[in-house]
């Protein structure tokens with residue numbers, strides 16, 4: 001029998017919020033076994049180079065991804081020296097390692113009964129580990145996945161913005177993102193700050209981050225390790241299809257309405273876009 005990572009209260013809290021609202025909940029993953037710094041340094045050496053992203057952690061809230069500098073150390077050295085490396089690191093798709101695949105499977109298996117009835121089958125399940133130095137900043141961005149961010153070591157604050165705030169994430173940015181023509185980082189303006197909600201996380205706490213909710217992260221005074229388990233769903237794929245269709249409509253001179261929020265399913269636009277793709281039309285960014 002596998003270890004239980006979420007008790008019934010945590011699952012009930014998640015069920016109340018998922019998939020539309022951010023919410024914090026308790027979890028039982030700790031900095032032991034596969035989640036110690038030593039184990040993660042070994043994981044960084046195991047993963048292919050394109051699954052290990054790291055850069056200097058002292059970044060402004062809005063940043064051009066092409067202008068981010070890399071530290072001089074190797075990824076494993078950055079993890080071993082994370083107290084003073086001044087860095088931010090993402091170990092991507094950790095399920096490429098069989099031990100971590102088992103862990104991710106177990107974690108996702110515990111939330112499946114919350115997820116599947118609401119947004120359909122979990123697809124493209126992937127997990128990431130973020131290791132960051134004291135005070136490191138992850139700039140403003142959004143992600144296309146459903147995400148549970150589970151804090152393992154240290155503390156961080158994620159400031160999250162409403163999915164529907166089109167000044168922060170304009171419809172055209174969504175559309176270009178789904179066509180592979182826009183990075184997930186978003187432009188920052190100081191006036192956004194008042195529209196955000198800050199979620200402080202300590203070890204043992206998790207945060208549900210809704211699909212496409214813009215957010216930035218500021219690490220606390222000590223090194224931080226977080227595990228992020230993510231998935232796509234029938235619902236999130238339909239939202240992405242609707243964005244791509246909107247791009248085609250916009251190029252045709254129309255002003256399409258943005259996809260609707262859950263529980264609306266955007267099925268009409270999704271089916272239309274899939275038919276267009278099947279006909280061999282690939283939209284140009």
Ligand SMILES: [Fe+2]
Pocket residue numbers: 141142143215
């Ligand atoms: Fe993110």
